[in-house]
Amino acid sequence: MRAAITLCAAAALAVPMGTAFAAPSAQHTDTARTAQHRQAPDPVLLDCASQPEVRPEAYVLACGDGNSRLVSMHWLRWDAHAAVGRGTNVVNDCDPYCAAGTFRAYPVTVRLDEPRASQSDPGERHFTRMTLTYTDGRPDGFPRTVAYPLPG
Structure with a gap:
């Protein structure tokens, strides 16, 4: 039992x-x-030559002439949905014309978002929009916040 x-x-x-x-x-x-x-890899930022970058310290915005670029970037966030950083937008004032212009520096906050799958490599995603917010001064004629579509 x-x-x-x-x-x-x-x-x-x-x-x-x-x-x-x-x-x-x-x-x-x-x-x-x-x-x-x-x-899963976080999205990348494509540069002017369509090369992927993650947390770049510098980035050319005006691929044709280099008259606008981001420098001294410090990224606070970089994940599957968005990236946020701070840095400086160095812009040629093109006065009196671009070849004789002066590069001026403006502090910015940068946001990357709207990640999409790459057409050439479906396993890679890249950000498709960049938003700059000028935090202390801005180039003549620019609004405080500017959004740019990104290549890809």
């Missing part, structure tokens, strides 16, 4: 344990999803 009770107790304990080990817990599933999400 003692053996039968011990056997039944062992069987009763084994059934819930088997179920617990057979099905992943919600916490384990959430952890696996989070790890998988982290493994």
Whole structure:
């Protein structure tokens, strides 16, 4: 009789344990999803030559003539949805004309967003919009906030 009770107790304990080990817990599933999400590469910023960059220290905005660029960039955020950084927009005032103009520096906050899959490499995503917010002065005729579509 003692053996039968011990056997039944062992069987009763084994059934819930088997179920617990057979099905992943919600916490384990959430952890696996989070790890998988982290493994996906964050979007990149394409430069003038369509080369991918992540957290660049400098970036040319005016690819044709180089008369506007970002320098001294410090990125505060760079993830799957957006990137945010601070730096300086150096802009040629083109006065009296661009070849004789003066480059002037304006502090900016930069936001990259609207990531899209690359047409040439579907595994790579790149940001498609850049928004500059001038924090202390701005080039003549510029609004305080300017949004640019990015190549890609």
